[in-house]
Amino acid sequence: MQMDAIEAAAVLARARQGDSDAFRVLVERHSRNVFRLAFRMTGNEQDAEDVVQESFLRAYRQLGRFESRANFGTWLYRIVVNCSVDLMRARQARQAQARIESLDELDVIPTPAEGPGPERLAQSAEIGARVADAMSGLSPLERAAFTLRHYEGRSIDEISRMLGLRTSATKHSVFRAVRKLRIALAVLK
Amino acid sequence: MTHYTEDDLILYYYGEGRRRGDPSTSSGSPQALWRDDVEHHLETCAACAKAYRALAETLQLVPVIDVPEREESYGLDVWQRIRSRLPEPVVPWWHGWFGWKRLSLAGAAVAIVIGAFVAGRMWPPRAPASPVVAVDPNEAGARVRLAATSDHLDRSERVLLDLMNAEGQTVDLTDQQAWSADLIDSNRLYRDAAARAGDELVANVLDELERSLLEIVHGPSMPKAAELDEVRARVDLAALLFKVRILADELHEREIAPTQPRKIT
Structure with a gap:
């Protein structure tokens, strides 16, 4: 659904006044992008669906705080990121025993006995599985920071603003995520 | 090297x-x-x-994440899943004053005042009656305090809203700082008055509000986006804007029907 800027502003203004039909237009317009980001952040379809719903509910509750001069998509993006982090924290708390806890644990992933070279493996499911394993071992903030930096191409400053972290903390999250991924993928090289 | x-x-x-x-x-x-x-x-x-x-x-x-595709109708599906769960939106405090219900109530009030004035002019004067209802000075004082505090909260909410909605790499907060500085003194007076009246709820919110106002006054006038975000995150974390808004509404209601102050649970 395409809307020009004036129509979009009018819809947003109505939504901010509590017009649920106007909010429905916003939901229909942004849902697919929200799902894409939520899936990249959580790595799980069901979790992504939960994030989509929670993000729109949160956005609706906070519409009064949204400044109409700002970009609704960017504002919503930030909400999605924070909902994803909240969900990952809750999930990690539930699955604390199952997840990979530290670099040390990543270190002991068994080396495949025989296998094709890295060029072939680059396309293989094994890399995907190892990355998924390593990603599930990241803390929610590490995962969020890495996803936003690596997949979404956001700068460290932007990520810091989205996550409400200091720049140094954001960098640290990215560094730790990269180190864990390097260890997980080292055996393939 | x-x-x-x-x-x-x-x-x-x-x-x-x-x-x-x-x-x-x-x-x-x-x-x-x-x-x-x-x-x-x-x-x-x-x-x-x-x-x-x-x-x-x-x-x-590190491979590209393969995101499952969603159909064109996905947005509608999402809407149908959330529509029954939509809460009341939190709209800016001044929006309410422009709602048709408020305007019609205001219109009705004006009509009653004009009607009473005209009736008073037309009716023959009567001897003044002695007052039958004594006004409790404590209750009158409480009403004045509530009215002043709710006005103060409205003004503080506007400063916080400006802060929360400021955009840009660097933001000029000079006006908000001056405004906050003005609000700090009155905030202390109202907080002390609430504490003396045993109104713990109001005193606590005003205490939190004072800390935020002080932070705004003593912070940089032209904060960078990251600095501003830190202040905003703290306001957000304390749900201060929400508390100020809810308390202002409650005080407006108490002005109409004063009750014993609530205790914080």
């Missing part, structure tokens, strides 16, 4: 850091990475170049 750390190389890989000659670099932190320096170093240092190649090869192995 000073070698670059893995962290530096990760930042370099992701295009972070500033180039020499970038004017924003002069105000940057000592840790700011100079891409030109790294580039030059990688050309001359075999060990760092090898480390960088290894890092880049690994990160290039």
